[in-house]
Amino acid sequence: MIKEEEKLIVRRIKEGTVIDHISPGSSLNVLKVLGITGEEGMTVALVMNVPSRKMGKKDIVKIEGRELTQDQVDKIALISPDATINIVRDYRVVEKRKVSVPEVIRGIIRCPNPMCITNQQREAVIPTFRRISDSPLVLRCEYCGAILERKDILDQFR
């Protein structure tokens, strides 16, 4: 339930997606991961560092007029594992979802190994990682085998 004081900052949306419980300060990165630049034309509201009973502080993103698919929201788990997704229709939450890191991640993050072929700009290759553990999060580069932990992923968004 969104608290009264937050409503003062951002109004409710009629249709679309509310991403709640985003790790504080990470909402810009959430938009980045989703590929939302603002040029798409839809209304997007972003709230940073609001008080949260569960997390102390949190960020919230509201996207008007677009329901995110599970594939899209799962990418969020890379940077904000506790995020929750609310699908809103006619001002009501019709569906709540958790996020989990997808088994295969293509093109969102870079391989930290400078010797990896995926770091060559002119080659026909998209960085691809396989999840080998969920908690703690461990990914492996499909090309060079480099291991990434959550810290390595977060570093890329700094």
Place this chain on the structure above:
Amino acid sequence: MSELSGRDVISIVDFSRSELDLIMEEAEKLKGKRTDDLKGKIMATAFFEPSTRTRLSFQTAMLRLGGSVIGFSSEEGTSIEKGESFSDTIRMLDNYSDIIVVRHRLEGAAKLAAELADAPVINAGDGSKNHPTQAMLDLFTIRETFGHIDGLNVGVLGDLRFGRAASSFILGVSKYNVKLFLISPPELKARRDVIAYLKDNNIKFSEVERLEDVISELDVIYVTRVQKERFADPAEYEKVRGSYRITARMLASARKEAIVMHPLPRVDEIDISVDSTPHAAYFRQAANGVPVRMALLKLILGG
């Protein structure tokens, strides 16, 4: 049709133990032979990085099977010098040949080549981890010597971090029931992903710093070069170099049947005094590159 027909060879870990056994059995049959098995087939060697043994033994293997060879052995004189990408070069070679053998300094290059090409791709070394055909000929040499691989104590010595032959050998030999000793200075310990693989697969291994402490237990001493450039502090290198240099005298405390292996080229990590001892297996090992690569080419292309 062989179960390896049309297969890409990217990493030794992609091969099951029974597939490795199949390759070694075929290599045993082909050793010293010339056949017409691959008559009319063309192998392209795309070596973006220099190599003597690997490239020449691949070429010899193809010629001994009756096939033909095209390719280049450095980026010099090719369109790569004009700025052509690796991907485009591979796409072009895919049209010219039935199988592509790739060596590249970047990790994952062979996997990318395999995705782009319809023809099977063999990794002849990319980056610092994968050199699967080297590991296959290493295993073949051990099997040829002892008649088996299971039950042996295997020490891998030197630069286990940056050396692709060492990493591939560790991953390959761990398909068998061996006891592994990883012997290196702390700076050159095996890579995190290699150690993770050993742990995930319940391989018995220990990491030690001095060969002297374990030499008497080893059946196989696999030596790789410790390069001075890898050390931030030259004094550190001088301190450890003696422990990673094999001499005939050191081998006095080794088992009588123990063999010394090396992917070559060696510089001074195996003293020439070892060459004339019965322990020296490295020249035989290098020669085995031909039958093992013949076996692989035949099983992949022979249909």
